[in-house]
Amino acid sequence: MVATASIIVNQGLENSGKLIAGIAGTTFVQAMSWDDNSSAFAAAHTALNSIGAITNFVTNVTSNTTVGSQTIQWEATLTTAQLNGVTVRRMALHHGTSAAVTTASATLYGGVDAQSIAKTSDFSLVTRLQVQYRST
Amino acid sequence: MRADIPSKMTMEVWAYPGEHQTLEDLQRIFEGRILRVDHEQVRVLLSFTEEIVERGGRNGFDHR
Numbered sequence: 724m725v726a727t728a729s730i731i732v733n734q735g736l737e738n739s740g741k742l743i744a745g746i747a748g749t750t751f752v753q754a755m756s757w758d759d760n761s762s763a764f765a766a767a768h769t770a771l772n773s774i775g776a777i778t779n780f781v782t783n784v785t786s787n788t789t790v791g792s793q794t795i796q797w798e799a800t801l802t803t804a805q806l807n808g809v810t811v812r813r814m815a816l817h818h819g820t821s822a823a824v825t826t827a828s829a830t831l832y833g834g835v836d837a838q839s840i841a842k843t844s845d846f847s848l849v850t851r852l853q854v855q856y857r858s859t
Numbered sequence: 860m861r862a863d864i865p866s867k868m869t870m871e872v873w874a875y876p877g878e879h880q881t882l883e884d885l886q887r888i889f890e891g892r893i894l895r896v897d898h899e900q901v902r903v904l905l906s907f908t909e910e911i912v913e914r915g916g917r918n919g920f921d922h923r
Contacts, residue, residue, distance in 0.1 A: 729868045729908055803877040814870070835870045838906055846874040846885055849902070855867040 730764045731833035731854070738818055738832065752832050754821040755799035755850060756782040759809045763836045769829040771815060777826040779809045784821045796853040803844045811840040814850045872906040873897075 741749040758781075762774040771777050783805075787798040797816055815834030817824045824830050833852075840848065876885050882901050886893060895904040 729870060731868065835908060840905060845877050845880045845888060847877065849873045849875060851871045853869040
């Protein structure tokens with residue numbers, strides 16, 4: 724099994740709180756990205772390039788966002804035409820639309836690193852990230 | 860006081876065959892690292908993680 728590590732960054736949690744509070748201007752999670760950087764996400768990160776320049780990067784809009792009684796799931800597809808020849812190492816969720824997300828945009832909500840998937844045109848990748856909430 | 864907090868984050872990565880590929884092609888491409896083959900939906904599971912959110916300590920959660 725591939726070793727994985729996931730995180731919701733501080734900024735993501737803060738943004739969730741702002742949405743609950745109805746703070747104007749707070750954006751929803753609407754985009755997912757894939758890149759080939761082998762560094763780990765950390766709580767203080769706000770953008771993909773918080774660990775340095777990102778060379779290979781693609782962002783797509785999330786689809787099939789589903790909400791259960793205590794879960795939210797985002798799904799997005801890296802198509803057969805995208806990131807071919809690149810080893811995908813990180814997937815991330817972002818506040819804002821895919822058009823607004825760059826490697827430097829402070830839109831990071833959270834993600835998973837430590838992946839190793841050599842992308843080719845032979846397949847597409849569907850990534851699902853689900854956050855479960857619990858009342859305390 | 861009640862508050863909803865993230866308690867678990869789960870990730871799945873599925874590979875679906877391209878236009879000229881089959882499920883068998885994918886099994887050959889990813890031989891040895893497929894976690895599950897879903898014949899019904901014609902896909903293979905490449906990665907899965909389910910991590911518990913621990914409260915306290917650092918801000919945010921970070922499980923490694």
